[in-house]
Amino acid sequence: MAMGKKFYIETLGCAMNVRDSEHMIAELTAKEGYVPTETLEEADLILINTCSVREKPVNKLFSEIGVFNKRKKEGAKIGVCGCTASHLGEEIIKRAPFVDFVLGARNVSKITKVLHTPGAVEVDIDYDESRYAFGDFRSSPYKAYVNISIGCDKKCTFCIVPHTRGEEISIPAELIVQEARKAARSGAKEIFLLGQNVNNYGRRFSGDHPKTSFTDLLKMVSEIEEVERIRFTSPHPLHMDDAFLEEFARNPKICKSMHMPLQSGSSRILKAMKRGYTKEWFLDRAAKLRDMVPGVSISTDVIVAFPGETEADFEETMEVLEKVRFEQMFSFKYSPRPLTPAQSYEDQIPDEVGSARLARLQGRHNEILDAMKEERVGQVHEVYFEELRPGGMVAGRSDNNMLISVPGSEELLGRTVKVRITEAGRTSHRGEVVA
Ligand code: SF4
Known part of the structure; x- marks a missing residue:
């Protein structure tokens, strides 16, 4: 064991990457005696956990690791991990020979192996980590990310993920429940279930496993007494069947915010994206959700200017925005990703057209958010506090995922308290604790 050695880790991208980094940290600390540092220059090991979805272009990654190489101390190792590691593999070491190892997104359990194998490249996207028991490490004592599937x-x-994380395998339900129970008993009252497509859970397990759907899994996790809140990401609109929506509405432990990645409002473009649902299906699911769950918040992802998107297609996206009035929207201009079919589609949209559509979509969404702000002042929500903020503030999230800060101190952390909103913003609000 390398007692006292230090590692520095930079994590890019989504919650899956955050969890992968937590897994690597758990392995490094428990099995190799490493301790974390926030100072790159004093690290013995530098890890960058990369994202390929919409992160920096590959050239930027190489310039960043070049900077790491210049700043690192004598003898320190550099490892490139995550999705970009999966898709570039050996090319990373060819272009940057000072990189000591490359570890793909589906191979994080091998961190302690590659650490001792100079030049190792472990990027097997068929590798099965679904039963691997990682050590315990969580970035927050109040919330636990729990993977439910990989791939x-x-x-x-448009998506590179199937090429970086491979085919989907569900983690056995009993392991998920065990991990959630352990985390909740140690104070993480909020369990955040993670997968690329959570409501497709149970489609394939490694080895024999009783049939279990995502709806069944939600029920199982909610039966853990110490769990107070359950969130999950990302569900797929195609798999939002009635049983799932009914459980979401009925189960008081499931937080009432739903991510529904629309991507496009045009059924024609959705077909070209191979999303598997139509505009009508999406609108039907969103309407049912609003109807069944008063106060629910719906967030979404939108890609504008996908190849072949006409003005009429884009208008359909605008129409869905008007109808659903998303509480949160992550919107992007289409950018071709390596290894994806859409990158070679002929009818790519000129950049300025994409920029204009994105500006219009975001402008209209901001107007919708501004109108919502007025309704929010005076509302009372149950807020679970997780983080200290500068200026004597404490921040947490309401059941429907609004970020709310109040004046306060550590004593609020890990508690759920009633808060009245006094000042509403587009993405975060201020409030006061209701006595
Ligand atoms: S559902 Fe589609 S967008 Fe989401 S990770 Fe899978 S391939 Fe990518």
């Missing part, structure tokens, strides 16, 4: 079976034509 993705969908073939959305």
